[in-house]
Amino acid sequence: MIWPGTREEQDKQQGREVARLEEDTSLEERMCQRPMVWETTRAQEVQAENVTVAEGGQAEINCRLHQYDGSIVVIQNPSRQTLFFNGTRALKDERFQLVEFTQKQVRIVLSNARLEDEGGYFCQLYTDDTHHQIAILTVLVPPENPLVEVKEQAVEGGEVELTCIVPRSRPAATLRWYRERTPLPGISSKQENGKVFSITNVLHFRVERKDHGSIVTCEANHPALRGQQKQTQYVLDVQYAPTVRIRPPPGVMREGDTLVLTCAINGNPPPTKIHWSRANDSVPERAVIQGDTLTIPSLSMLDNGTYSCQVENKHGRSSDQYVLVVYDPGAIVEAQTSVPYAIVGGILALLVFLVICVLIVMVWCSIRQKGSYLTHEASGLDEHGEAREAFLNGGDGHKRKEEFFI
Incomplete structure (x- = not known):
């Protein structure tokens, strides 16, 4: 039902019509008309569906009508403010849009849903009596990144x-x-x-x-x-005291060579204090120190010594040493092998163990052979004694001399 006139006049007329339908009918008239109204409104049943939407999302509120006969349909928000009256906007909130109004369905779309929009939306059908269904709108607030x-x-x-x-x-x-x-x-x-x-x-x-x-x-x-x-x-970000290790140069250092030592540092925060020194002496004047690197050009035997790299942060300090030995250019120096000292020591220990085992076996065999000889000698004493006695006494002439060998 659409009334002529301006928008404000239409709203006023619609409001008066709703008030008339709600208030003018007396209780006695409603009681008398109840059976007829039940039969009529039964065919004009209103159905609504609950809706869940995330904050800022879009929600659809549906009111389903069955055999709509042109009676007044009003949609109200949870505050009981009228949003739409028979397809006409009643509340100036552009977020609500009426996208469908037919004899079977009234559909409203809410954009940019807010928490305050949550609640029950009334789908009301005004005939001789007022009938409504409530669509519950629930607004969820999803979390942002923690x-x-x-x-x-x-x-x-x-x-x-x-x-x-x-x-x-x-x-x-x-x-x-x-x-x-x-x-x-x-x-x-x-x-x-x-x-x-x-x-x-x-x-x-x-x-x-x-x-x-x-x-x-x-x-x-x-x-x-x-x-x-x-x-x-x-x-x-775990902070800890520093550790340090000096990376030695490869090979043998000879007079005239250039020594480059690098101090490998691990610490958090990274140490800002790095100090190079030489035990019982000062670092050569020609040495160049650049942070974690020590360079000594034109080495001589006077540069021999123990060089140390010391580092420090707020959680502690650490140091490492390198012993420098500078050889004469003509000196013959045994080549360094890549076999670790632990392996060499293990091999030597095994050889010593084998030698000891061989010696033990040899001694044991010697002792056993000597014992066997003494046993045979003891078992032949009686026979030897009797033969000697017969020889001394002369014995029978026809008997020949017996010899015994042990």
Whole structure:
């Protein structure tokens, strides 16, 4: 039903018509007409569907009509403000658009949904009586990428505290910690701020030098993300005392050669103090020092000595030494082999062990042979004695002399 006149006059006329339908009919008239109204409105049933939308998204509110006969249809928001009256806009909110008004369906589209839009939307049909259905609009607030904060600088051997924060979500988001795909236990808490929740998850764990550069991930899960996750990665910055190692030059150093020593440093933060020195003497004046590199040109035997590289950061200090031996150009120096000293020592020990075993076997064989000789000698004493006695006494003339050999 459309009334003539200006927009304001139409709104006023529509409002008066609604008021008349709601208030003018007395209770007695309604009671008398109840059976007839039931039969009539039964054919004009209104159906509405609940809707869920993410904040900032678009929602459709549908009111389904059955055998609509041209009666007045009014759509109201949760505050009971009329949005549309028989296809005519009643509330000046351009986010609501009437996209369909037929005898079977009234469809409204809400753009850029807000939390305050949440609630029940009334689909009302005015005949001799008022009938309505309510479409519940639920607005979800998905979380943004979590914020990861560290309480204080992580130091080797100490404990680090990481805090993951989602300041705004509805319903409350779920936060989890991972380290290289391995779950880590955290302590979660939430705080309600009006219709939204602020979620916090705190993680504690000990760190070592090897943990420097590892990635810890905070992951947020929420129904509005539809199976997706919001993640924030934090790269562990573990500070530790430095270590140092001097890289020696290859081969033998001779007079006239150039020595280049490099001090390999590992520390966090990187050491800013690097000091080269020589034990019991000063570094040659012609030496060139550039940070972690020491260069001595035109070597001579006077440069012999123990050179040291010392480094330091706020967590400690470290040093390494190199013994320089400069040879005469004509000197014959045994070539250095690439076989580690530990292997050479092992081989020598094995050879010594084998020699000892051979000696033991030889001694054992000698002792056994000597024992066998003494045993045979003892067993022949009686026979030898009897033969000697017969020889001394003369014996029978026909008997020949017997000889015994042992």
